[in-house]
Amino acid sequence: MLSRLFSEVLPDVQRLAADWVEDNESEDCKAKDDEHEPCDLEDDDLDDAREGSSRAESELAGDDDEDDEAEEEECGDESSGDKPKKRGPKKRKMTPARAERSKVRRLKANARERTRMHDLNSALDNLRKVVPCYSKTQKLSKIETLRLAKNYILALGEILRNGKRPDVVTYVQMLCKGLSQPTTNLVAGCLQLNTRNFLTEPCSDGARFHMPSSPFSVHPYSYRCSRLSSPHYQPGTGALNLRGPAYGSGYEAGGVYPPGGTSPDYNSPDYEGQHSPPVCLNGGLSGRQQESSETDRNYHYSMHYSGLTTSRPGHSLPFGPSGARSGGSHSENIPPFHDVHLHHDRAPPYEDLNAFFHN
DNA sequence: TAGGCCATCTGGTCCT
DNA sequence: AGGACCAGATGGCCTA
Numbered sequence: 257m258l259s260r261l262f263s264e265v266l267p268d269v270q271r272l273a274a275d276w277v278e279d280n281e282s283e284d285c286k287a288k289d290d291e292h293e294p295c296d297l298e299d300d301d302l303d304d305a306r307e308g309s310s311r312a313e314s315e316l317a318g319d320d321d322e323d324d325e326a327e328e329e330e331c332g333d334e335s336s337g338d339k340p341k342k343r344g345p346k347k348r349k350m351t352p353a354r355a356e357r358s359k360v361r362r363l364k365a366n367a368r369e370r371t372r373m374h375d376l377n378s379a380l381d382n383l384r385k386v387v388p389c390y391s392k393t394q395k396l397s398k399i400e401t402l403r404l405a406k407n408y409i410l411a412l413g414e415i416l417r418n419g420k421r422p423d424v425v426t427y428v429q430m431l432c433k434g435l436s437q438p439t440t441n442l443v444a445g446c447l448q449l450n451t452r453n454f455l456t457e458p459c460s461d462g463a464r465f466h467m468p469s470s471p472f473s474v475h476p477y478s479y480r481c482s483r484l485s486s487p488h489y490q491p492g493t494g495a496l497n498l499r500g501p502a503y504g505s506g507y508e509a510g511g512v513y514p515p516g517g518t519s520p521d522y523n524s525p526d527y528e529g530q531h532s533p534p535v536c537l538n539g540g541l542s543g544r545q546q547e548s549s550e551t552d553r554n555y556h557y558s559m560h561y562s563g564l565t566t567s568r569p570g571h572s573l574p575f576g577p578s579g580a581r582s583g584g585s586h587s588e589n590i591p592p593f594h595d596v597h598l599h600h601d602r603a604p605p606y607e608d609l610n611a612f613f614h615n
Numbered sequence: 616t617a618g619g620c621c622a623t624c625t626g627g628t629c630c631t
Numbered sequence: 632a633g634g635a636c637c638a639g640a641t642g643g644c645c646t647a
Contacts, residue, residue, distance in 0.1 A: 361633085366624060368634070373622075397620060 388431060389446035400439040407431045 380398055384390055387404045396404060411430040415421065422430070428447055432440040 362625075365626095365634085369625085369636090370623070372635075377622095399620090 389443045391442070394442060396439060396442070400435055403434050404431060404439065404443065407433050407435070 377398075380401055383405055384396055384401050387396075387401065387408050389396070389404070407430055411422075411427060414430065421427075424447065428444055431443050431447075435443065
């Protein structure tokens with residue numbers, strides 16, 4: 257299931273493959289279309305389907321004197337002239353009975369196709385509910401859902417491999433790799449990143465991308481400072497570049513690269529080349545966040561990173577107004593993400609990881 | 616109004 | 632023969 261999902265959704269692979277075959281495919285398709293002239297058809301049922309209702313209607317209009325099994329050369333008149341006669345099975349004439357059967361068959365196929373697509377959409381909805389960001393009203397598109405799911409799986413795998421938690425920017429970058437800017441903003445909003453924190457919170461040690469020395473334990477100021485000093489933060493723009501080159505080889509179609517590129521401080525160890533476009537996080541969260549107190553901000557961080565810190569009281573942060581970590585999702589109180597759901601209803605051993613990411 | 620997203624129809628291909 | 636799957640075409644809806 258997952259492997260199939262992976263193979264289907266890897267956008268980079270698809271893009272590369274599409275680019276690679278684009279030129280050849282156009283020629284192949286053209287040649288293939290040329291081969292499918294009506295006179296070359298050999299499958300009667302395919303002919304029935306191809307000719308469809310228009311043919312059926314014409315037959316129903318008057319040519320109903322043929323036997324159901326009657327056969328005749330389909331393109332005799334059209335191919336007459338200098339062209340040699342086509343070989344192969346002769347085509348059955350469309351009779352009213354055959355047309356009716358074809359129509360019924362087509363209707364049944366349409367119904368099946370609708371059902372199939374509905375099932376596919378249902379599965380996609382289920383997938384939306386288990387990726388980090390879920391909103392009933394602001395649904396991720398299909399392609400974005402698949403991309404986010406892929407990134408989510410990769411991020412979890414990375415954490416399991418490393419055995420420690422990434423900083424929030426890194427995590428969001430991993431999740432947002434290849435996503436469109438609106439989706440990136442939405443995901444970042446779900447994780448309650450906001451520009452005000454970047455702009456206003458002091459940096460006590462000037463550390464860059466500070467990582468906690470111990471896995472699954474985080475000091476809140478480490479994150480604040482890391483975000484403040486992050487190369488992804490662009491002073492004065494209120495924007496956060498969440499698509500560092502280490503996390504996305506290219507912005508997907510529809511993305512907008514800054515003209516001429518920006519020139520932020522790319523001293524981050526993970527910087528290897530051109531940065532992707534900046535991501536503005538001034539979205540729906542900013543309004544409420546601007547009203548939030550320092551306590552609220554601490555609450556935000558604690559909700560994000562408290563999941564695996566309960567065993568280390570010294571590093572745990574006080575929970576916010578709602579108190580319990582496993583209680584109602586804090587983000588539900590934040591318009592317009594009031595309907596955004598973060599999930600923490602899975603069985604161990606995933607519980608901690610998901611609590612870590614979703615709370 | 617253009618572009619993105621989606622649902623649906625349709626024809627082709629492959630498999631049982 | 633019929634079903635599953637796929638991709639192209641088309642039109643509707645929504646949003647910037």
